[in-house]
Amino acid sequence: MMTAIETLTEAGHHVIAGRPASKRLSAFVRFAGDTKSYQDPLIVRLLSNAQLRKGATQTAEQIIKAVKPGKAHERFMQQATQLVQKGLQRGYTLTCPTCALTDWYPLQPPLAGDVAQIGPLRCSGCHNPITLPFNAQFAYKLNPLVREALKEGGLTILNPWVYLLEWGAVEEHIALEVKNRHMHTDIDMLLRSPQGGILVECKDNFKKTDAALPQLQRTIDQGLMLAETLGYRYIFATLQETVPATLEAQIAQGNGQLLTGRDLLKPWE
Incomplete structure (x- = not known):
């Protein structure tokens, strides 16, 4: 039995696998896949924080203020605590008294079986010791892989992947580049399930304007065609609440399935 890549190649497509983005996204879904926090809309809001995405650090108070969990404050605190294990890194933002360099220093937990070593921090610049102030606050930043x-749209790949795990699906490929003389597109995710193969088109953010829709429709047509070539089921997944009616009809006419934020995020608000 031919693999998905062999089938596409046999059909005249040039398939590129193993790109850096593919490796990062595959590693991300394996790293974060067993963490239900990523399905919570409040955590999605946290992970959409532009400053955190740029690599900046923020205190818990700053993060809470940005997310605005309101009456769901307790739930958010529980989910954010879980995220510290699989997404957020905890540390301190400190200024060196010798060279005045301000930098972030991660809190390093001991490795399994090791005894925690408590010693002075050293400046990342001049390497002189820094004494941790009594009133030092934790500052958080995103894990660099996350x-x-x-x-690269990791949330919109992760959440359908988690959802489809309930179907018994397993990952085949993530972020394949496919091209021939007439088209050049990406396959966001190929999965295998007991019911057969699944091709998933994952759209993180897309414009719903009349000018933007034709390109998205072409992408869906290409995905439906590739799914047919493979004999796979086609799924269009997005974390948005709705998609334009024209796209919904196009997916249905191609015997595909639409998954939105209402399906993928829990609890939906």
Whole structure:
């Protein structure tokens, strides 16, 4: 039995796998896949924070103020605490008394079986010791893998992947580049399930204007065609609440399935 890549190649397509983006996204879904926090709309809001995505650090108070969890404050605190294990890094923003360099220093937990070593921090610039102030506050930043994956639409790949795990689906490929003389497109995700293969088109953010829709329709047509070539089911996944009616009809006419934020995020608000 031919693999998906072999089938596409046999059909005249040039398939590029193993790109850096593909490796990052595959690593991200494996790293974060067992963490339900990523399905919470409040955590999606946290991960959409532009400053965190740029690599900046923020205190818990700053993050809470940006997310505005309101009556769901307790739930957000629980989910954010879980995210510290699989997404947020905890540390301190400190200024060196010797060279005045301000930098962020991660809190390093001991490795399994090791005894925690408590010693002075050293400046990342001049390497002189820094004494941790009594009133030092934790500052958080995104895990670098998570940060890069988010830039590449990682949330919209992760959440359908988690959703489809319930179907018994397993990952085949993520972020394939496919081209021939007439088209050049990406396959965001190929999965295998007991019911057969699944091709998933994942759209993080897309414009719904009349000018933008034709390109998106072409992308969907290409995805439906590739799914047919493979004999796979086609799914269009987005974290947005709705898609334009024309796209919904196009997906349905191609015997595809639409998954929106209402399906993928829990609890939907």
